[in-house]
Amino acid sequence: MTNTTEQEEREYLEEIKEKLQLALRRVDDAVKQFSTELRQNKQYIYENQSGMDDADMVAAGQSINRMAFTGESAVARKRKLFKLKDSPYFGRIDFVTGDEKTQVYIGIYTFSDETQRANFIYDWRAPISSMFYDFELGEAWYQTPSGKISGEVILKRQYKIREGRMEFMIENAVNIHDEVLQKELSKSSDDKMKNIVATIQRDQNAVIRNETSPVMIIQGVAGSGKTSIALHRIAFLLYRFRETIASKDILILSPNKVFADYISNVLPELGEEHIPEMGMEELAMDLLEGKYTFQTFFQQVSVLLEQHDAAFIERIKFKSSFEFLSLLNRYMIHVENNYFAPAADEIRVAGIVVPWPFIVERLKAYHRIPILKRFPEVVKDVLQHVRSTTNRKLTGREKAQIWETIPHMFKLGNVFDLYKDFYEWMGKKELFRMGSGGILEYADVFPLIYCKIRLEGIKTYDDVKHLLIDEMQDYTPVQYAVVSRLFHCKKTILGDVSQTVNPYSASSAEVIQEVFPQGDTVKLFRSYRSTFEITAFAQNISRNPNLVAMERHGEHPVVQGFNSNAEEADAIKKLVERYRASGYQSLGIICKTLEQAESLYAELKSPGINLLTPESTSFTNGIIITTAHLAKGLEFDEVIIPFASARNYHTDVDRSMLYIACTRAMHLLTLTYSRERTKFIPD
Ligand SMILES: Nc1ncnc2c1ncn2[C@@H]1O[C@H](COP(=O)(O)OP(=O)(O)OP(=O)(O)O)[C@@H](O)[C@H]1O
Numbered sequence: 031m032t033n034t035t036e037q038e039e040r041e042y043l044e045e046i047k048e049k050l051q052l053a054l055r056r057v058d059d060a061v062k063q064f065s066t067e068l069r070q071n072k073q074y075i076y077e078n079q080s081g082m083d084d085a086d087m088v089a090a091g092q093s094i095n096r097m098a099f100t101g102e103s104a105v106a107r108k109r110k111l112f113k114l115k116d117s118p119y120f121g122r123i124d125f126v127t128g129d130e131k132t133q134v135y136i137g138i139y140t141f142s143d144e145t146q147r148a149n150f151i152y153d154w155r156a157p158i159s160s161m162f163y164d165f166e167l168g169e170a171w172y173q174t175p176s177g178k179i180s181g182e183v184i185l186k187r188q189y190k191i192r193e194g195r196m197e198f199m200i201e202n203a204v205n206i207h208d209e210v211l212q213k214e215l216s217k218s219s220d221d222k223m224k225n226i227v228a229t230i231q232r233d234q235n236a237v238i239r240n241e242t243s244p245v246m247i248i249q250g251v252a253g254s255g256k257t258s259i260a261l262h263r264i265a266f267l268l269y270r271f272r273e274t275i276a277s278k279d280i281l282i283l284s285p286n287k288v289f290a291d292y293i294s295n296v297l298p299e300l301g302e303e304h305i306p307e308m309g310m311e312e313l314a315m316d317l318l319e320g321k322y323t324f325q326t327f328f329q330q331v332s333v334l335l336e337q338h339d340a341a342f343i344e345r346i347k348f349k350s351s352f353e354f355l356s357l358l359n360r361y362m363i364h365v366e367n368n369y370f371a372p373a374a375d376e377i378r379v380a381g382i383v384v385p386w387p388f389i390v391e392r393l394k395a396y397h398r399i400p401i402l403k404r405f406p407e408v409v410k411d412v413l414q415h416v417r418s419t420t421n422r423k424l425t426g427r428e429k430a431q432i433w434e435t436i437p438h439m440f441k442l443g444n445v446f447d448l449y450k451d452f453y454e455w456m457g458k459k460e461l462f463r464m465g466s467g468g469i470l471e472y473a474d475v476f477p478l479i480y481c482k483i484r485l486e487g488i489k490t491y492d493d494v495k496h497l498l499i500d501e502m503q504d505y506t507p508v509q510y511a512v513v514s515r516l517f518h519c520k521k522t523i524l525g526d527v528s529q530t531v532n533p534y535s536a537s538s539a540e541v542i543q544e545v546f547p548q549g550d551t552v553k554l555f556r557s558y559r560s561t562f563e564i565t566a567f568a569q570n571i572s573r574n575p576n577l578v579a580m581e582r583h584g585e586h587p588v589v590q591g592f593n594s595n596a597e598e599a600d601a602i603k604k605l606v607e608r609y610r611a612s613g614y615q616s617l618g619i620i621c622k623t624l625e626q627a628e629s630l631y632a633e634l635k636s637p638g639i640n641l642l643t644p645e646s647t648s649f650t651n652g653i654i655i656t657t658a659h660l661a662k663g664l665e666f667d668e669v670i671i672p673f674a675s676a677r678n679y680h681t682d683v684d685r686s687m688l689y690i691a692c693t694r695a696m697h698l699l700t701l702t703y704s705r706e707r708t709k710f711i712p713d
Contacts, residue, residue, distance in 0.1 A: 127181030253559025
């Protein structure tokens with residue numbers, strides 16, 4: 031066995047770094063050479079263009095493109111080598127199968143020497159690397175595209191290498207990763223979400239490497255690593271199916287721009303390109319072709335937080351139910367069967383009669399086309415019928431008569447009128463309300479899109495080869511029905527029903543599974559983000575008996591009560607000062623509503639404090655004041671929750687917000703209130 035002692039490992043690290051340095055120099059030379067050749071080629075074309083014909087020009091252009099492409103991949107390789115030099119690997123397993131022993135050093139990318147046919151570092155996504163996550167010492171196996179390979183892991187080590195220096199090395203004889211994981215979790219938060227390749231846990235690895243599921247539904251408690259896993263899964267799929275899927279073929283449906291920015295780091299860190307991202311509302315705008323103004327999800331939640339409007343809640347609840355979706359489907363059948371009726375028993379055109387049964391028969395013949403798109407086809411058939419019966423060309427007026435009469439036989443000619451009519455048909459007109467200024471309520475946006483798809487058809491997103499949906503609990507069955515009709519690709523859907531910002535429209539994994547019966551649901555119960563004490567505190571607000579907290583201890587959350595708002599504001603200022611003097615990198619001051627966040631921001635008015643609103647587009651480290659809704663998915667070293675009074679937090683929605691806010695804290699949590707504390711906070 032080679033590299034047995036720590037000293038040998040350190041020497042080996044130096045050896046690898048030298049090899050990396052050499053490889054870097056080679057790539058550097060190649061990049062220089064490409065750019066010289068590129069310049070010379072361009073110069074040549076410029077000087078000789080008068081003597082070149084079109085074919086010469088095309089060939090020259092193609093050769094330049096080829097060179098630029100090769101140059102670009104050399105630059106990408108250089109970037110990877112550079113990162114590897116900083117931290118070449120994080121793990122090692124020695125695997126014996128038959129007489130063969132393989133020493134597998136695992137890093138974020140592969141590094142091999144083609145001339146020696148040696149693999150110095152294996153990509154963490156390579157089939158053989160999976161054993162690092164899946165097995166302790168002893169019998170082990172891994173799956174390759176050509177079959178299962180079994181053997182024995184006889185050595186397993188973990189390393190922390192930073193800036194080319196080995197900080198520690200741990201022999202993993204028994205306990206998988208725990209020590210390294212603890213170290214990782216107790217660190218201060220980074221600016222953006224970070225990769226977790228060195229400490230992926232076994233159950234997480236199974237989700238990341240699942241290749242077969244058409245729809246993977248991940249329900250995980252707060253801080254269980256759902257988002258991290260989903261991004262690593264994308265990195266894995268990009269590696270495993272690199273011949274057929276590229277970064278541009280993936281789409282992330284994310285809750286807001288700040289979240290999208292927060293997670294944007296992970297894939298580039300793993301050597302992949304940036305992934306396209308879109309919000310649900312952007313998607314809605316795209317599908318409704320900008321023809322309607324609608325309330326946003328954030329606005330809907332704000333209304334719920336600020337006023338208790340029973341009718342509004344009733345409308346949301348109803349439109350978030352499965353019953354609603356099946357009623358919509360029944361209404362579609364009703365429309366199909368009943369809304370096409372003759373104005374008279376027959377149409378008389380150009381002196382001949384087109385019988386009603388003929389028209390109905392033509393309409394049925396096109397049953398595969400959405401009903402509102404079927405009329406032009408029926409009109410063409412009727413024109414043809416009249417032409418062949420009269421045996422002459424039809425006049426402009428005769429044609430116009432047919433084009434007008436047939437669509438008019440349909441009771442309602444546009445999607446919006448039909449959607450409104452749906453409520454009449456149900457006998458529940460009161461469940462549809464248009465906001466002032468003709469603004470559509472958020473709860474109507476996706477039902478309307480669903481009707482549009484069923485009645486008119488809609489473009490599908492066939493260029494998307496994998497769809498990732500985060501915060502799945504915030505989308506309703508109708509939204510999923512729309513998504514499943516638009517995206518025919520494989521999907522990864524993740525979220526936590528306990529973290530809904532709107533309990534009246536929350537979807538659990540079971541609900542989503544009903545929309546995607548072919549899907550596989552995975553549940554994650556271990557929570558990594560917060561200390562044991564913070565997790566226990568949050569559990570008292572919203573209990574999940576299956577949750578397993580990390581045994582990482584810290585200070586108990588503190589609840590501070592005051593007699594007046596002014597005293598409370600002073601205390602918050604002091605807490606901010608305390609944070610500034612601490613070594614922490616991020617502080618989240620999380621309020622219930624945007625209005626509260628704005629007024630606290632005005633009150634604290636101090637440089638270095640940022641207000642995060644629905645319009646914000648990027649996440650910055652430091653001090654952030656925001657709402658629980660916008661903080662969803664983010665995390666902070668320290669969290670302060672102001673205004674935790676009985677007056678402010680008393681409804682079901684408030685409870686969800688409080689739970690979300692508490693679970694954003696990694697190391698330290700303080701709640702403040704004036705007068706009476708909310709009943710959601712335990713004594
Ligand atoms: N295997 C792991 N190794 C190291 N850190 C991990 C691991 N799994 C999760 N974490 C850390 O736990 C924290 C929470 O992860 P993440 O945000 O992905 O969880 P989540 O389930 O999406 O959370 P939430 O739903 O509460 O927003 C992050 O800091 C992440 O780096």
